[in-house]
Amino acid sequence: MSNDKLIIFDTTLRDGEQSPGASMTRDEKVRIARALERMRVDVIEAGFPIASPGDFEAVQAVARAISESTVCGLARALDKDIDRAGEALEPAASSRIHTFIATSPIHMQMKLRMKPEQVLEQAVHAVKRARQYTDNVEFSPEDAGRSEIDFLCRVIEAVIDAGATTVNIPDTVGYNMPHQFGELIRTLIERIPNSDRAVFSVHCHNDLGLAVGNSLSAVLNGARQVECTINGLGERAGNAALEEVVMTVQTRQDIFPCHTGLDTTQIMTCSRLVSGITGFAVQPNKAIVGANAFAHESGIHQDGVLKSRETYEIMRAQDVGWSANRIVLGKHSGRNAFRTRLQSLGIELGSEEELNDAFARFKDLADKKHEIFDEDLQALVTESGLEAGNEWVKLVALKVCSETGETPHAAVTLWIEGEERPATSSGGGPVDATFRAIEKLVNSGTELQLYSVNNITSGTDAQGEVTVRLQLDGRIVNGQGADTDIVIASAKAYVNALNKIIQREERAHPQLGDV
Ligand code: KIV
Numbered sequence: 001m002s003n004d005k006l007i008i009f010d011t012t013l014r015d016g017e018q019s020p021g022a023s024m025t026r027d028e029k030v031r032i033a034r035a036l037e038r039m040r041v042d043v044i045e046a047g048f049p050i051a052s053p054g055d056f057e058a059v060q061a062v063a064r065a066i067s068e069s070t071v072c073g074l075a076r077a078l079d080k081d082i083d084r085a086g087e088a089l090e091p092a093a094s095s096r097i098h099t100f101i102a103t104s105p106i107h108m109q110m111k112l113r114m115k116p117e118q119v120l121e122q123a124v125h126a127v128k129r130a131r132q133y134t135d136n137v138e139f140s141p142e143d144a145g146r147s148e149i150d151f152l153c154r155v156i157e158a159v160i161d162a163g164a165t166t167v168n169i170p171d172t173v174g175y176n177m178p179h180q181f182g183e184l185i186r187t188l189i190e191r192i193p194n195s196d197r198a199v200f201s202v203h204c205h206n207d208l209g210l211a212v213g214n215s216l217s218a219v220l221n222g223a224r225q226v227e228c229t230i231n232g233l234g235e236r237a238g239n240a241a242l243e244e245v246v247m248t249v250q251t252r253q254d255i256f257p258c259h260t261g262l263d264t265t266q267i268m269t270c271s272r273l274v275s276g277i278t279g280f281a282v283q284p285n286k287a288i289v290g291a292n293a294f295a296h297e298s299g300i301h302q303d304g305v306l307k308s309r310e311t312y313e314i315m316r317a318q319d320v321g322w323s324a325n326r327i328v329l330g331k332h333s334g335r336n337a338f339r340t341r342l343q344s345l346g347i348e349l350g351s352e353e354e355l356n357d358a359f360a361r362f363k364d365l366a367d368k369k370h371e372i373f374d375e376d377l378q379a380l381v382t383e384s385g386l387e388a389g390n391e392w393v394k395l396v397a398l399k400v401c402s403e404t405g406e407t408p409h410a411a412v413t414l415w416i417e418g419e420e421r422p423a424t425s426s427g428g429g430p431v432d433a434t435f436r437a438i439e440k441l442v443n444s445g446t447e448l449q450l451y452s453v454n455n456i457t458s459g460t461d462a463q464g465e466v467t468v469r470l471q472l473d474g475r476i477v478n479g480q481g482a483d484t485d486i487v488i489a490s491a492k493a494y495v496n497a498l499n500k501i502i503q504r505e506e507r508a509h510p511q512l513g514d515v
């Protein structure tokens, strides 16, 4: 059996960012890109440069920061998009432009209002233009999963002739079935005369929960690149989860005629980092990275695993980075130990000031919590805001009274643009009272869409990690906060979301473009 390389193309920073509320700042994108590079991801899609000046700068910053992985930028099949992507990627050691146009009848007629011949011509033109910036060009016929096969073959043959080196087949709406999608890939490779001159890639959405299944079926039928995201983040129900694709291929080498070059021990670090930055908590029963993925509850299972791990485990937890969950530091640990542990987690603090700030928070936490785990450190650093200085509002103090039979009451002090301001409020519960007090000061007009609490580690002294989703004028952001006191964690999460909703620019939606 041949053992080809399966290229892993991560689109957490682009399609992942299209999840409502998951938008990331430039610095957050750079941090995630560094973690992906450490994991040896082959291609990092860093964003959609034409979407906004912020996205342009983020792609440019990732291009500057990354040297081992190829950095990719998305562009509709339009000159202005391609030129902007080319410009953003200029500093990259290795760059790729990913250009796309829809090929399904419904998208061509209803969205683009273009004839198939015009779409074909524009696709070819776009690839040729992208080749002026880089010889690494990817083309996607958007909604390929619902396109007519003859037209799809014509478009793909033409773009390969025009210089596309990767042809990516998206199941944009997550409509395909695994056997059908695999068959589609096989047919394309067999029927297109020049198919040997490009790598066939797939990009599957998870609307029916089949994104990973469809991607793997495509791999069995000749695809040699999979586009995926950490934790399966992405538009609507998300994209294929990187960790599931990679671990399936690795675990079932008896079936897959290919391998990835990834350092899978970095998976947990990447998962936590993405979850912390985007505010998208990982469900406990999520494959590979969920808190229960390697936990055995039933007595029969526990007994079996104690006798022989393979009775109920098909992978080793440490192969995906779970062993990192050990006591790392305590209240007597010094600054150097702290810095070294952060470095080994791949967390680089930009300045001494940021290190000092994070270390002070670590000491506060160590006073309240006996054992500090890697997860605590990650939450602490995410929350300590590597972007301190960009905040317009900070939590200074919070006092909450909650007593049986009494109305809960909160007294909050916020720092708002240089000034400390106090407010009090009552509410249905301590969290409600806190949020009302904060709102008295900021009057943001936002709507609370989601509130959730998770334990970062186990035990009653564990930190609670709170996610708050706020909506303002159609824009959605997720804020996160962690603390051993969940009301304080809630206040931090609320303030974090407020900072994001005020700072972030509105981003154009790549697939609602006016091609
Ligand atoms: O889902 C999709 O079709 C996309 C394309 C831009 C590849 O994200």
Ligand code: ZN
Pocket: 015, 170, 172, 203, 205, 235
């Ligand atoms: Zn997509």
